[in-house]
Amino acid sequence: MTISQVLLLIFLAFLCGRIKNLPIRNALLLPISLLIYYRFQTATPILFLDFWLPTLAILLTLLVWIASQSQIKIALKENAFPLILVLLTLLAISANRYLNICCLTPTRPPPLWTVVLTLLILLVPSTLLFSKISVRTRLGLLIFIAITIFIALKTPELSLFLSKFFRWLNQQDLRFSSSNDVLWLGISYILFRLLHLLLDWRAGRLPVANLEEIFNYIFFFPALVAGPIARFTQFRNEISNTPQPLDTIEGSRRILIGLFRKFVLADSLALLSLSSQNASQIHSPLFLWMALIAYSFRIYFDFSGYTDIALGSARLMGIRLPENFNAPYFKSSLIHFWNSWHITLADWFRSYVFNPLTRKLRASPALPNWLTIFIPQLSTMLLIGLWHGITPNFFLWGAWHGVGLFINNRWNALKKPSLLTRSESLQKYLGWTLTFGYVTLGWVWFLMPTFAMAVETFQKLFGIGI
Numbered sequence: 001m002t003i004s005q006v007l008l009l010i011f012l013a014f015l016c017g018r019i020k021n022l023p024i025r026n027a028l029l030l031p032i033s034l035l036i037y038y039r040f041q042t043a044t045p046i047l048f049l050d051f052w053l054p055t056l057a058i059l060l061t062l063l064v065w066i067a068s069q070s071q072i073k074i075a076l077k078e079n080a081f082p083l084i085l086v087l088l089t090l091l092a093i094s095a096n097r098y099l100n101i102c103c104l105t106p107t108r109p110p111p112l113w114t115v116v117l118t119l120l121i122l123l124v125p126s127t128l129l130f131s132k133i134s135v136r137t138r139l140g141l142l143i144f145i146a147i148t149i150f151i152a153l154k155t156p157e158l159s160l161f162l163s164k165f166f167r168w169l170n171q172q173d174l175r176f177s178s179s180n181d182v183l184w185l186g187i188s189y190i191l192f193r194l195l196h197l198l199l200d201w202r203a204g205r206l207p208v209a210n211l212e213e214i215f216n217y218i219f220f221f222p223a224l225v226a227g228p229i230a231r232f233t234q235f236r237n238e239i240s241n242t243p244q245p246l247d248t249i250e251g252s253r254r255i256l257i258g259l260f261r262k263f264v265l266a267d268s269l270a271l272l273s274l275s276s277q278n279a280s281q282i283h284s285p286l287f288l289w290m291a292l293i294a295y296s297f298r299i300y301f302d303f304s305g306y307t308d309i310a311l312g313s314a315r316l317m318g319i320r321l322p323e324n325f326n327a328p329y330f331k332s333s334l335i336h337f338w339n340s341w342h343i344t345l346a347d348w349f350r351s352y353v354f355n356p357l358t359r360k361l362r363a364s365p366a367l368p369n370w371l372t373i374f375i376p377q378l379s380t381m382l383l384i385g386l387w388h389g390i391t392p393n394f395f396l397w398g399a400w401h402g403v404g405l406f407i408n409n410r411w412n413a414l415k416k417p418s419l420l421t422r423s424e425s426l427q428k429y430l431g432w433t434l435t436f437g438y439v440t441l442g443w444v445w446f447l448m449p450t451f452a453m454a455v456e457t458f459q460k461l462f463g464i465g466i
Contacts, residue, residue, distance in 0.1 A: 001225055003263060005040055006309055010255055012036070013222055013313035017243045017251075025317070026239060030082060030212060031089045033219040034058065035104065038093050040225065042183045043106035046163065047170040051094070051109045053184045058090060058219075059122050060146070064194050065214045067130055067138035068201050079211040086215060091115065139202040146191050146198065153184060155390040186224045188387065192348055193218050197232060199352060206232060213239075222313035226306040228324040228344040235319075243318030251315030258308025261301040269298035276449050280456075285463045292461070295447060296440045300329065303342070329439075332431030334401070334408045337439060345384065354380040373409055378402035388446070393454055397445035404438055 001009075012032055019025040037057070041050045062083075069075035076083065094115040096104045109115075130138050152158040159179035166181070167174050197214070200206035209217075209232070217235050230238075273295035274288070282288045307324040314321045328341040338346050354376045361372040378399065385398020441461075448454040458464075 001040065001306070006259070006262075008039075009036065009221060010309070010313050010316075013251075013316045017248065017316040017318065020242060022240060022242060026212065026216060027082075027085070029216050029220070029239075030085055033216065033221040033224065034086070034089045035093070036221040037185065037219055037224060038105050039103060041106060041185045044181055044183055045176065045178075046166045046181050047172060048107075048110040049166055049182070050106045053182075053187075055090060055115070055118075057184070057187060057190050058086065059119070060142075060149075061190070061194065061215060061218050062086065062123070062211075063126055063130075064142055064197060065209075065211050066127055067142055068135065068197070068208050070135055070208075072127060072131055082210070082212040082215065086211075087119070090119075136202060139198050143195065143198045143202070146195050150188070150191050150387075151390065153182060153187060154386065154388075186226075189224070189227050189229060190218055192229050192345075193232075195352070196229070196348065200232075209236070220314070220319075222310045223321055226303065226310065227342075228307060228310065228322050229348055230322055230344065234322065238314075238319045238321075241318040241320075243316065247315050247318045251312040254308045254312030254315060256312075258305045258310075258312060260305075261308060262305030266298050266302035266305055269294050269301065273298045274443075274447060274457075276447060276453065279448065279453060283460065285461055288457070288460050292440055292443065296329075296436075296443055299443070300325075329436055330432070331435055332428045333412075334404045334435055334438060335412070337435055338401070338405065345387075349380050349384055353383055370410070374406045377405045377409070381405065391449075392451050393445045393448060396451070396454070397442055400442045400445055404442075 016025055016029060016032065019028065034054075037054045038051070041054050044050050044053075066072055066075070091112070093104055094109045094112050097109045097111065133141075152162060156179040159182050160177060163177040163179065163181035164174050167177055197206065201208070213232075213236055216239060217230075217232050220235070223230065272291065274282075274291035275295070278291070279288075282291060304325045311321050311323070322344050324343050324345075326340040326343065328337050331337045331340055357376040357379060358372060361367055361375060379402075381402030382395060382398040385394045385396075385401070388394045388397075441458075444454050444457050444461075448457060
């Protein structure tokens with residue numbers, strides 16, 4: 001996000017926080033969040049795509065809610081107001097094609113008739129289909145669709161195919177197709193929230209909610225771009241809070257910290273940090289290490305800065321979002337690091353991948369204990385790596401941390417408590433040094449686009465081949 005977008009987000013959060021009537025505030029949050037979603041969506045070279053991507057996210061959310069209802073017709077009647085509000089907001093944004101009101105969408109929206117026709121084609125048959133199949137089958141189908149969308153967007157080859165397909169639909173030149181054309185704002189966080197709802201509804205762990213609650217949870221504008229990934233029950237409890245004077249003070253404090261971290265520290269470190277562009281130009285191991293460490297802090301300040309802004313903006317409305325960082329670079333073990341870095345993402349994978357897989361493996365007496373630990377840890381970290389992009393280097397970044405966590409786990413199981421007591425401060429310092437060095441070296445896999453560039457960078461870091 002740009003500084004102007006961040007300031008707009010903070011201003012709208014402040015205005016919403018001044019509305020003391022909670023039903024009115026929560027009703028206004030819905031169209032405001034959708035307007036912000038369209039406004040912040042990045043312009044794309046494919047005609048109208050920056051309108052259709054947010055629209056598809058809205059329609060997918062609507063279908064997820066419809067699929068969760070045992071009595072669809074009754075639910076639609078009871079939720080007529082938020083349903084109409086969503087559709088009218090969508091159509092009003094599309095109508096801006098003719099009104100030309102500044103700043104609603106990055107580029108001119110498509111003709112209104114195509115939007116209405118698309119809504120009818122996607123919503124009416126889907127609702128009719130859902131009425132014929134069980135709730136469990138509907139939810140399972142949408143879980144498959146959400147995962148398929150994720151894979152398509154995170155795989156460069158599939159993203160390139162989507163670019164060519166959309167260009168073909170618009171009769172644009174296919175020669176200019178790129179895997180970077182399909183830039184879908186916040187879709188990873190939207191899909192994680194939707195999958196949380198779908199998986200918990202399917203398992204019977206979550207009560208069915210009304211449409212307004214679901215849309216405010218999925219598109220809550222402070223957390224739209226960079227998280228955190230709150231759980232639905234937690235968010236629903238928080239959104240019923242009235243902001244107090246202390247919330248305004250604390251929210252403002254977090255916003256100021258976030259602005260400083262992102263636009264002062266992170267943006268300054270960007271001038272010094274390692275990148276795929278300058279890696280081949282740095283030949284001194286010392287300067288390469290300095291650039292890599294600068295990148296390590298840059299990615300932390302950038303991400304945690306956005307999180308602080310999100311938490312502070314939500315706090316202006318009396319809403320407490322979950323913390324996403326807890327001084328991760330001060331931790332003395334890789335396990336503690338991953339309990340403090342992108343906490344809500346790690347917790348999501350822990351709940352839906354690590355814990356179920358661990359329970360399943362432990363139910364098999366044939367497997368040795370170390371395998372029941374290694375397989376879930378490696379699988380979880382591989383998926384976290386692939387969440388960033390389905391490429392060999394993100395796979396290796398995930399494997400790097402999966403193996404590191406297993407070694408850390410085995411060391412904790414084997415070390416003698418008496419040894420720790422005798423040299424606790426030394427072990428903590430050594431643990432911090434190893435953890436920070438291991439995490440920092442891992443960013444090479446994360447940062448470099450190809451395996452060859454990553455290997456070359458590792459060699460230069462340790463003075464090999466220079």
